[in-house]
Amino acid sequence: MTSDRLHDQIRFILEVDKLKGIVRRTYLADGTRRENSAEHSWHVAAMAVVLAEHANEPVDADRVVRMLLVHDVVEVDAGDTFVYDTAGAESKAERERRAADRLFGLLPGDQGGDLRALWEEFEAARTADARFAAALDRLMPVLHNIHTGGRAWRENGVTADMVIGRNSRMAEGSRALWEYARALIDRAVASGALAPAPGTGG
Amino acid sequence: MTSDRLHDQIRFILEVDKLKGIVRRTYLADGTRRENSAEHSWHVAAMAVVLAEHANEPVDADRVVRMLLVHDVVEVDAGDTFVYDTAGAESKAERERRAADRLFGLLPGDQGGDLRALWEEFEAARTADARFAAALDRLMPVLHNIHTGGRAWRENGVTADMVIGRNSRMAEGSRALWEYARALIDRAVASGALAPAPGTGG
Numbered sequence A, B: 001m002t003s004d005r006l007h008d009q010i011r012f013i014l015e016v017d018k019l020k021g022i023v024r025r026t027y028l029a030d031g032t033r034r035e036n037s038a039e040h041s042w043h044v045a046a047m048a049v050v051l052a053e054h055a056n057e058p059v060d061a062d063r064v065v066r067m068l069l070v071h072d073v074v075e076v077d078a079g080d081t082f083v084y085d086t087a088g089a090e091s092k093a094e095r096e097r098r099a100a101d102r103l104f105g106l107l108p109g110d111q112g113g114d115l116r117a118l119w120e121e122f123e124a125a126r127t128a129d130a131r132f133a134a135a136l137d138r139l140m141p142v143l144h145n146i147h148t149g150g151r152a153w154r155e156n157g158v159t160a161d162m163v164i165g166r167n168s169r170m171a172e173g174s175r176a177l178w179e180y181a182r183a184l185i186d187r188a189v190a191s192g193a194l195a196p197a198p199g200t201g202g
Helices: A002-021 A037-054 A061-070 A086-104 A109-124 A128-146 A151-155 A160-167 A175-191 B002-021 B037-054 B061-070 B086-104 B109-124 B128-147 B151-155 B160-167 B175-191
Strands: A023-027 A034-036 B023-027 B034-036
Touching: A002 A034, A002 A037, A002 A086, A002 B037, A002 B128, A002 B175, A023 A037, A023 A128, A023 A151, A034 A037, A037 A061, A037 A128, A037 A175, A037 B002, A037 B037, A037 B061, A037 B109, A061 A109, A061 A128, A061 B037, A061 B061, A086 A109, A109 A128, A109 B037, A128 A151, A128 A160, A128 A175, A128 B002, A160 A175, A175 B002, B002 B034, B002 B037, B002 B086, B023 B037, B023 B128, B023 B151, B034 B037, B037 B061, B037 B128, B037 B175, B061 B109, B061 B128, B086 B109, B109 B128, B128 B151, B128 B160, B128 B175, B160 B175
Parallel strands: none
Antiparallel strands: A023 A034, B023 B034
């Protein structure tokens, strides 16, 4: 019995190894290459440990960490959808739902159900824990862009209005982090690392 | 005040981004490349969530996760020391202590102290949480080697006696996981993926 459970759990562990091969648009802070979703997941989970005190409402930092450890696992099947890709966003929900069925379905039922519920909570972003986790997931690419002179923004034609439009929801999880990010975005526009909104003549 | 704290915390977060550039000996399960310490840290942390029930003694899975999120952070300065590298192991403790001084020292004092204590607890491997964390950290490379036909073992002249000698301590954290790993190791020797101990004529 134990060994059946363990066998299924190891199968899941090995299957999600593939997340290391899912490449995101964002570059590492040193600009050497684009990052993958596994190392990103580590980074935002570590961020939750360090930044939990900045959530708007008290959060359970350990739940936020667990949520962030699994938040991108569905990309093993569904791939990474760039946050500014509106066409991809349309099919994203359905692709990711099917991925969740398969991947969390590899685990023993109780455990697969728990982790899937955590992933769904993250996606819905309606609890304090999920809103804070989503804020961290938004802050990280802003930091990476800032430290690479706006590289992923420029490569993908992303302008300041898009960055602000996408990331202002960070404030729902943490006003402090959004205020910090907003100041960085303004400085990026001033320095030319981020293009102003089209037609603003900036 | 908050913004000073936040500034220091973000500095730490960006500094540990470098863990994504620390390459380990172990290959990804699909064999495409060697893995880095950031994605490895994600993988063992996720493993702790899934496998906590197999610890010898009851563990606080959330503490184990936090411990594993920071267990390799010192490699940003100290690099990865291959577990079978006995020469490197001699200087490892001192290199890693200095790295911990610098890296955890970037954080606000209370927080840096907490995370450093967690890292030291992992290194000492004397608590139930730390012994279980160490067991997961040992199991993962065995799984990766098994799934790549023993590639990192062969490339580094690692033989069965070395693998068993190094990994039998897994049993201190989880007899169930060591039993599982031991069966995989025996099969790897039988299949030729892992060389037997020199002189055993296997």
